[in-house]
Amino acid sequence: MPSIRKSQFTRLALASAASLAMAACATIPGANIAPGSPITAAEAQQGAEYHPQFIAEFGGEMSGPYASYVEDVGQGIAVQSGLATSPDAFDVTLLNSSVNNAFAVPGGYVYVTRQLVGLMNNEAELAAVLGHEIGHVAARHSARRQAAAQRNQLGGLGIAILSSVLLGDSPLGDTIARGALQGSQLLTLSYSRNQEIEADNLGVQYLTRAGYDPRSMATLLQSLAAQNSLDAQLQGRDNATIPEWASTHPDPASRVQNALAQAGGGTGVVNRETFMRRIDGLIYGDDPAQGMIEGSDFIHPELRLRFTAPQGFYMVNGTRAVSVNGDAGRSQLTTGPFDGNLDSYVRAVFRALGGDQQQIAPDSVQRANVNGLPATYGTARVNNGQQQVDVTVFAYDFGNGQAYHFQSITPAGQAGTFNGMYNSMRRISSAEAGQVVPRRIDIVTAGRSDTVATLARRMAYSDGQEARFRVLNGLFGDATVVPGREYKIVVRAN
Structure with missing residues (x-):
């Protein structure tokens, strides 16, 4: 929940049916454009129009070294899509949000939250998630989802109550009509499974072209699925897919094997050490x-x-x-x-x-x-x-x-x-x-006597220390720490 001043009220998480109707009447840029075609002027205009709304709705834009690093990696992978020939054509934003989230919209606007960046373990995984989102844009998935939503007259159905943020996908929530969607939300509607697979496949292609290890798409999806499962466990939920990636990317666990198959025997760089150095000190969890x-x-x-x-x-x-x-x-x-x-x-x-x-x-x-x-x-x-x-x-x-x-x-x-x-x-x-102090990522080097247990005890949590440490560092199964290798822990620090 943001800091709210009297002169800066955050709007309720609701929108009227009339606002949706206005959005639905508008022409949808990209709906009839062939996948992979360059960004059009209409798409660029639409992205620029909604960009400030996305920043406001998803925690605000971060600046400084962390944001610059994410922008460099994002522009480098985005240009592999063929949507534009210059990296500068893409606007890559690091969002100050504690939700594992990433998305991209027409016009070359790409977004990723600091929380999702903190879950990654190397630069190739960062490129993978950004490449996946660019894949959605290249395939014009959002434009097609918008068109389908308008045909089905989403929103404004009965009780516009508490928004999807409140209702989620619970049995109770499913019995209540969804709230009307704002114009910017129409750009990030849930994707179908086939669209997710297509975006994964495109992302793997972009990784290969950029010289990254194409298997990084699979390892990123594996970490995301593990984090979803851990969140459910820590919160006492049976449903391990809520909250999911951007609340729009279904079932990352089922996509891991497909991503591995697409990568084949490909190899490339992961830039783990660079990535660890560049995210050291990043806020983790709530701001x-x-x-x-x-x-x-x-x-x-x-x-x-x-x-x-x-x-x-x-x-x-x-x-x-x-x-x-x-x-x-x-x-x-x-x-x-x-x-x-x-x-x-x-x-x-x-x-x-x-x-x-x-x-x-x-x-x-x-x-x-x-x-x-x-x-x-x-x-x-x-x-x-x-x-x-x-x-x-x-x-x-x-x-x-x-x-x-x-x-x-x-x-x-x-x-x-x-x-x-x-x-x-x-x-x-x-x-x-x-007395309220944020948590931050601290990069530490494992010593000779260090184990998963010794490093996990340094995590600034009262519950699930070892499980949190394993998921944060992509240590699955019986994987152990390697002396001399860098790992992420979460500490209390101003």
Whole structure:
């Protein structure tokens, strides 16, 4: 969740059906262009138009040595696609996000998060993920997905509630109509399995042309699949594919063997030592400026707030909101325009959740005091056509014209699932805020007596140290550390 000032409200993770309709009426650049054709002026214009939105929605753009390195590698692999003859034709952005995420859009705009970069173990893997995304652009996959979405009239179907970030792919979420998609989101719709395989194959070709080891696509996918599985294990989830790569790249595990087959017996450089040196000190996990998940607590030192998620639920911190997810319901903490009246604020959130298709209003709006914070809340029972669900909005006045609210969905009669969380919200002191320290990647050299266990004990986590260390360093099965070789650990450091 971002740092939010009164003059810089982050929009709710919702969009009206009308905004989608406007986007759907627009011509889709690239929909009828042959795969592999050079970037057109229309595609370049579209990419430039949405570029600022992507930066805002995905954590902001990083600058400095880390970003320059990613840009150099990205431009070098992108030019292998034939979309343009000059590396400068591609805009490669390193995003300040703690989600494993990468994507590219028409016009030569390529994005990767620092979290995904931190999961990689060499430069060839970085080139692989960027090459994969460029492959989607070269094949005009996003344009074709947009056209299909418009034909199927995605978005604006019934209740535009809490967005896909909140609903995810849970059985409960599947019964609720998806929220309408913003124009920029239309460019990153989920790809089909065939499109993923095609992008993998193109990425392998680009790696080979650039002189990288083409097997790096497979090792990157293996690490990503392992990270997804570890996240599920640590969060107590059965579904190991949520959250997945960009929430749009299905089942990386099943694509590993295909990528290996495509690589064949090809060889090339991986530039492991260079990569390790260039990412040393990179923030790993949440950035305090966007709030941090610490066990079952979420703490935001800049917004000065803290709350505790219910037992059995896991949290995902995004740039616009933090979501709380479980089998018994979903919730999301975010914000909206506030004029000082919490009653009208809550009712406005309900109206936004309903969108243009259905009116949602609480049975009543009640006031409370939560740990010294003025609060207002209400619940509405909604029939979505398949079952009844309870939608709750619980808002807090933090003063100085700033309010935050939870928007939650539970099966009918179970709105109380999140009561403990609502009542845990509190304002934190400056001293408590000052104690929030980020985690960073630290590159260390294994000594003679070092083992996976000894290095893992240096990881700045209270749980899953060895599993985290193995996934972070691509050490699968019975693989061990090699003395004199560099490895990544995660430490607390300002």
